Amino acid sequence: MNLKELKELLGLMEEHQLGEIEIEREGLRVRLKKSGGGTETVIQHLSAAPTALPAAAAASAAALPPPKGVTINSPMVGTFYRAPSPESPPFVELGQTIEPGKVICILEAMKLMNELKAEVKGRIVQVLAENGQPVEFGQPLFLIEPL
Numbered sequence: 001m002n003l004k005e006l007k008e009l010l011g012l013m014e015e016h017q018l019g020e021i022e023i024e025r026e027g028l029r030v031r032l033k034k035s036g037g038g039t040e041t042v043i044q045h046l047s048a049a050p051t052a053l054p055a056a057a058a059a060s061a062a063a064l065p066p067p068k069g070v071t072i073n074s075p076m077v078g079t080f081y082r083a084p085s086p087e088s089p090p091f092v093e094l095g096q097t098i099e100p101g102k103v104i105c106i107l108e109a110m111k112l113m114n115e116l117k118a119e120v121k122g123r124i125v126q127v128l129a130e131n132g133q134p135v136e137f138g139q140p141l142f143l144i145e146p147l
Contacts, residue, residue: 006030069125071140072118078109080129080141090131096124097147104142107135122146 009032013021022031074080082090082105092104098118107114122144129141 069145072142074135078107081106082131
């Protein structure tokens, strides 16, 4: 990708009033995101072949039993937050029992904070997403052991 193509992307963002645009082609991913007073540019070179795990890591991963339980998946693309604010404790902790209707996290999408509520009764076995990180539609967020 050359400078002319980047300028064209910036022009498209302005023309269509887009806050973010991401393009992937030929092993290269470019993401442009507007924030405050400027534009953040992330250019990532993708490897053509996936990297192989070392033999010991692959063997230990194969020896682990698959996780048991029910996953709670993201209903949207957004940013995952475990707590209502950085100073607040998380909505749920590992080992905690939850009831249907209990708020378990917030998903931010387009500057809107969306509470995700549990639909099953169970115990939190694993938190599968990182706080403050982007999540995709259908991405597992929590592993729950049903009660």
